[in-house]
Amino acid sequence: QVQLVESGGGLVQAGGSLRLSCAAPGRTLSIYAMGWFRQAPGKERELVSYINWSGSRTYYSDSVKGRFTISRDNARNTVYLQMNSLKPEDTAVYYCAARNVGATMVATEYDYWGQGTQVTVSS
Helix, strand or coil: CCCEEEECCEEEECCCCEEEEEECCCCCCCCCEEEEEEECCCCCCEEEEEECCCCCCEEECCCCCCCEEEEEECCCCEEEEEECCCCHHHCEEEEEEEECCCCCCCHHHCCEEECCEEEEEEC
């Protein structure tokens, strides 16, 4: 079992930035593909971005492309989501997820999930 812990959420004005972090205390994340998902009230959970184990391959949803950047520091066992130019529609609970094999867009194919961190963007 891998426990994932997200941090870095909060309240920010539109146009602002936040950086989310996802760590696995006591475990190495370097062997896992990692994804960031989000879920807004009344909506389904959606993929925001993923990164493969080495960081050589990334994916972004159209809604965040050009504004968000996913990265990982395997030496620190941490994955990041840098969010710039935030919009009110980015408001959601953000979750990180880990998968034992390759990265995927499908939420149900991830093996481990964090508890989520709230991001609220005011207009």
